[in-house]
Amino acid sequence: MIIEQGFYENVEGNPTQQVSVEVACALEGLNDAYAVTHTSDDKRAKRYHRCICTGLAYLLRLQCTRNGTETERGGFGLTPENRTQRIDITGHAANAFMKSVENGIERALPP
Numbered sequence: 001m002i003i004e005q006g007f008y009e010n011v012e013g014n015p016t017q018q019v020s021v022e023v024a025c026a027l028e029g030l031n032d033a034y035a036v037t038h039t040s041d042d043k044r045a046k047r048y049h050r051c052i053c054t055g056l057a058y059l060l061r062l063q064c065t066r067n068g069t070e071t072e073r074g075g076f077g078l079t080p081e082n083r084t085q086r087i088d089i090t091g092h093a094a095n096a097f098m099k100s101v102e103n104g105i106e107r108a109l110p111p
Helices: 007-013 020-037 044-063 087-101
Strands: none
Touching: 007 020, 007 044, 020 044, 020 087, 044 087
């Protein structure tokens, strides 16, 4: 599973090496897993919650930046350095955000 491979620890420790679409897609699935586990006292729920917050923080940092041109701001670039935007990245990120809200997970904008 993606958690056992250290994916979210890598997102947290090496954010510049991440690709936004991978983080957003992983968050979609992880939110589904969290939705099943958090109501059943499953011990994995706490770890899932922490990983979701890590992924959300990455996406928020990626979106809320002053880097790039005026037309690039507010979108989800491919990486922090590559501001290329694709509609699938935005769709996966939006879906991950909505699932997080539905799961009651809120993440403030990182400093």
